[in-house]
Amino acid sequence: MAHAHESNTKRIWVVFGILSVITIVEVILGIIRPAALEASVLGMKLLNWIFIILTVIKAYYIAWAFMHLEGEKGSFRWSIVLPLLILIPYLAFILLVEGNYVHDVYKDGFVSWDF
Amino acid sequence: MEATVTTGSEEKVWGGGNEPLGASYGKMMMWFFIVSDALTFSGFLAAYGFSRYKFIETWPIADEVFTHFPFLHGVDAPMYYVALMTFILIFSSVTMVLAVDAGHQLKKTKVIWYMFLTIIGGAIFVGSQAWEWKNFIKGEYGAVELKSGRILQFLDATTGERVALADFAKSMPKERVTQNANEGVWYMSESSLPTFTVAEIKAGFEANPNIVARTERTDETGHKTVLSREETAERLQQATYVVEGANLVHNEYGNRLFADFFFFITGFHGFHVLSGVVINIIIFINVILGTYERRKSYEMVEKVGLYWHFVDLVWVFVFTFFYLV
Numbered sequence: 001m002a003h004a005h006e007s008n009t010k011r012i013w014v015v016f017g018i019l020s021v022i023t024i025v026e027v028i029l030g031i032i033r034p035a036a037l038e039a040s041v042l043g044m045k046l047l048n049w050i051f052i053i054l055t056v057i058k059a060y061y062i063a064w065a066f067m068h069l070e071g072e073k074g075s076f077r078w079s080i081v082l083p084l085l086i087l088i089p090y091l092a093f094i095l096l097v098e099g100n101y102v103h104d105v106y107k108d109g110f111v112s113w114d115f
Numbered sequence: 116m117e118a119t120v121t122t123g124s125e126e127k128v129w130g131g132g133n134e135p136l137g138a139s140y141g142k143m144m145m146w147f148f149i150v151s152d153a154l155t156f157s158g159f160l161a162a163y164g165f166s167r168y169k170f171i172e173t174w175p176i177a178d179e180v181f182t183h184f185p186f187l188h189g190v191d192a193p194m195y196y197v198a199l200m201t202f203i204l205i206f207s208s209v210t211m212v213l214a215v216d217a218g219h220q221l222k223k224t225k226v227i228w229y230m231f232l233t234i235i236g237g238a239i240f241v242g243s244q245a246w247e248w249k250n251f252i253k254g255e256y257g258a259v260e261l262k263s264g265r266i267l268q269f270l271d272a273t274t275g276e277r278v279a280l281a282d283f284a285k286s287m288p289k290e291r292v293t294q295n296a297n298e299g300v301w302y303m304s305e306s307s308l309p310t311f312t313v314a315e316i317k318a319g320f321e322a323n324p325n326i327v328a329r330t331e332r333t334d335e336t337g338h339k340t341v342l343s344r345e346e347t348a349e350r351l352q353q354a355t356y357v358v359e360g361a362n363l364v365h366n367e368y369g370n371r372l373f374a375d376f377f378f379f380i381t382g383f384h385g386f387h388v389l390s391g392v393v394i395n396i397i398i399f400i401n402v403i404l405g406t407y408e409r410r411k412s413y414e415m416v417e418k419v420g421l422y423w424h425f426v427d428l429v430w431v432f433v434f435t436f437f438y439l440v
Contacts, residue, residue: 058431103169
């Protein structure tokens, strides 16, 4: 490997700092749940969007810095990341839309569920 | 890796010594395993999302379910413990990447220490998860299950605080005992009976005028709907079972699918952490024995490190979707 003998210790601690700060922000938001962030944006609460975006940022740092994807060849890196980037949002989109539809059927379709 | 057969033609383009992606065989296969495992976890989490959207109005609120912290009994501490667990796992990821870094510089003692810390962190995490499961299975307040399978939880009408079944249920002489296989018909047995019968709950409800129930339904403000005294009495007519804690069939916190997904997803993740600790220990012993020192390459540490970071990566998502969102 080209980077075999250099030390990345500083980078590791910086990334640890970033991950910690993001986690602390998430926990504080999760405990307070500010009323201003309860507004619905694109079918989901703004707060939930913030949580998901922060999670993806964390995932980026773990994969790029800790799993050292940033040091791999571009072809290798994207052959790993692209399938996940395409398939996971696709799956989530289909299942969530379908789940929402089933919910509407239960709600409006004369189905008694609470008795 | 060195395990490949040497044919003497490696330097030719099609001879087998080529690494077009710049990664060794073992490392690439670890990455491809991680990709497939990531898709497995996405499948689970997407299924969780499906069920949650399907029952969006009746899904339990995580902050009301996971409220325990070790040595703080009766203190309402949502999120803190799971946040601590997240930190422990992220930190063990840091020590792992430090071990990999030390391995690149062939510093054996450093690798040993960092791997040791990683294993300790992993063990603490698995232990914490077991504790979290214990609390979840044991339950806190108890609830009543209706004919529809829905849950009624009880609270104090004046303060709005939850009330445990033991605090208001009326003790009555019971004629039912748990049927064990060594009594009566030899092939019939049952799991242990709840502490209270439905009749005792109903009698306790009549005797305590400030007890009301709340349903699984969440109102616009994000709280569970609280019933009036009369509505509670009417609903209690349909009660069929007293639920204490959660398992795969009954769940005192609300929708039983919540418990199923909780057990399945955190269990599957916990199993990954456990196997990660075991693999870490194996590599740790190899490091101590000097296997990689002789090989002049600590790539095995790097590979097991990839797996360990992946476990951390999955937890980041489980944490978000089970506890935050």
